[in-house]
Amino acid sequence: MGAAAGAAFGVTLAVSAMGGLSSAFAQHAVFTHLPLSATLFGFLGALGAVALALLLSGGASRTGDLILAGVIVASVLVSLTSYLMLQDADRVRAVFAYTLGNLAFVGWSGVGSLALFLLFTFPLLLLLGRTLNALYLGEETARSLGLPLEKLKLLMIGAVTLLIAAAVAQEGIIGFVGLMAPHILRRLLGGDHHYLLPASALGGGVLLLLADLLARTLVAPAELPVGILTTLLGGPFFLYLLWRGRRVA
Amino acid sequence: MRALGAERSAGPKRQGAFSLQADGVSFAYRNRKVLEGVQLELRPGEWLALLGPNGAGKSTLLRLMAGLRPSAGAVWLGGERLERISSWRRGQQIAFLSQSGGYPEDLAVEEVVALGRTPHLGLLGRAGKADQEAVEWAMQETRVSAFRHRPLSTLSGGERQRVLLARALAARPKFLLLDEPTNHLDLHHQAEFLALIAGLRAQGLGVLTVLHDPNLARLADRVAFLAEGRLLALGQPAEVLTQELLQGVYGHQVQVRQLEGQPVVFLGG
Numbered sequence: 001m002g003a004a005a006g007a008a009f010g011v012t013l014a015v016s017a018m019g020g021l022s023s024a025f026a027q028h029a030v031f032t033h034l035p036l037s038a039t040l041f042g043f044l045g046a047l048g049a050v051a052l053a054l055l056l057s058g059g060a061s062r063t064g065d066l067i068l069a070g071v072i073v074a075s076v077l078v079s080l081t082s083y084l085m086l087q088d089a090d091r092v093r094a095v096f097a098y099t100l101g102n103l104a105f106v107g108w109s110g111v112g113s114l115a116l117f118l119l120f121t122f123p124l125l126l127l128l129g130r131t132l133n134a135l136y137l138g139e140e141t142a143r144s145l146g147l148p149l150e151k152l153k154l155l156m157i158g159a160v161t162l163l164i165a166a167a168v169a170q171e172g173i174i175g176f177v178g179l180m181a182p183h184i185l186r187r188l189l190g191g192d193h194h195y196l197l198p199a200s201a202l203g204g205g206v207l208l209l210l211a212d213l214l215a216r217t218l219v220a221p222a223e224l225p226v227g228i229l230t231t232l233l234g235g236p237f238f239l240y241l242l243w244r245g246r247r248v249a
Numbered sequence: 250m251r252a253l254g255a256e257r258s259a260g261p262k263r264q265g266a267f268s269l270q271a272d273g274v275s276f277a278y279r280n281r282k283v284l285e286g287v288q289l290e291l292r293p294g295e296w297l298a299l300l301g302p303n304g305a306g307k308s309t310l311l312r313l314m315a316g317l318r319p320s321a322g323a324v325w326l327g328g329e330r331l332e333r334i335s336s337w338r339r340g341q342q343i344a345f346l347s348q349s350g351g352y353p354e355d356l357a358v359e360e361v362v363a364l365g366r367t368p369h370l371g372l373l374g375r376a377g378k379a380d381q382e383a384v385e386w387a388m389q390e391t392r393v394s395a396f397r398h399r400p401l402s403t404l405s406g407g408e409r410q411r412v413l414l415a416r417a418l419a420a421r422p423k424f425l426l427l428d429e430p431t432n433h434l435d436l437h438h439q440a441e442f443l444a445l446i447a448g449l450r451a452q453g454l455g456v457l458t459v460l461h462d463p464n465l466a467r468l469a470d471r472v473a474f475l476a477e478g479r480l481l482a483l484g485q486p487a488e489v490l491t492q493e494l495l496q497g498v499y500g501h502q503v504q505v506r507q508l509e510g511q512p513v514v515f516l517g518g
Contacts, residue, residue, distance in 0.1 A: 127373050128372065128373070130364075130367075130370070131367070131372055131373075133353065133356065133360070133364060134364045134367050135351075136351050136352075136353030136356065136364075137351050137353060137361075137364060137416070138347060138349070138351035140312075140317060140345075140347050141345065141346075141347055141351070143317055143336070144315055144316075144317060144340060144343070144344070144345035144347075145340045145364070145365070145367040145368050145420070146335070146336040146337040146338075146339060146340030146341070146367060146368040146371075147336070147367065147372075148336060152372070186355065190355040190356070190357075190400065191353060191354070191355030191356055192355070192356060192360065
């Protein structure tokens, strides 16, 4: 819903603006890690993008509208990010690698801040496991069971946006991991969110680790941005799911 | 046969018995009126069938009485307006089964049925002994206990519909609202499902079913006939399901014969 694009925009803006402001900063054509202010901007960018999407779609009651608004916000932000990069091509070269998804920038402090976010949001999601299962029954039935759907959606969007913002601010846009892991695990474990949520968290981590290993070894000594690799692998995977779904239907 | 018009009142029409009442209920999508001044009472322990042609507003009326949409006019649950009570308490008293709900294919039967306890548990509550008992009871009533551990995706259409009914019953509601529950079932499973519903009346449950087929509706205690958003007739099946009414509404030749005191509807003349 534009969270990732918002984070990328925030980081690009931060690096671009600060590069102009401080010459010392500008000397770092390639960073070993992202400066803290940049991750902060990325975080705020992600939150801002989701807030904007929610505003445009008039809240979370119509899921389709919200997704559409998210797509629109994301594409505008991607354009703006590209524009910033064109303006500032030299300094923002590293940021380009970042927007493609790269684990190389994540230091231990980044891991720490990610863990902190996970500590606060993940237990909430786990506690909501049964409620999430009830949503399988369809929105209308869920409402008939008394579930306050609008509030619940906002709560979920809030928790997930915090997690996405924290992750994307550190490592850029690494596509398809968050889509592939739950799909694979749902086939293995079934749909119960009590198991699916923690399994997806672990499975996603394992998947990313494997992808990063490939990214570092395939074209060694050079290194592929891991986001490119996951997208190249994830795209066909989803085409396969789509194709199989059609055959079943 | 009685024609019923819109009446407004400050309270439920019939005091005393705890019933679910639509009181002068109207509803419109943008400019298109779907329901106008409908007056309908679902009593405890009765099976009321809601009949009418496509687009008559049957499903909409069912949703309004389930409290899923706001309407003009009032819906009363006992002596309280439905929109004033909390959604959790509403869910404890009124169970709703949609004809096009999602199917949690991966969940086991028992887990699906247990989701019906949601109104009693809230967002974060944990299921206790009473919840487990209600789930057992619901599974026994619908005879799905035997395959409680199987995922929904492995069941036949008839079994699946019984599981979804068990899910609705697990809340131990006072009223059960079903939208065309026999739609995708063959003759045998239609009969089986309707026999289940008929049995539930003995538990004091008030059941409202939207149905298409007058020959299924005649099994109910009362039939409400809806056409163009208005309640055309309300009464016992034999009173409502007349040749005159059915031909007038459907514009098709129809014969109604009596069979063991029940009206049976034949197409063609």
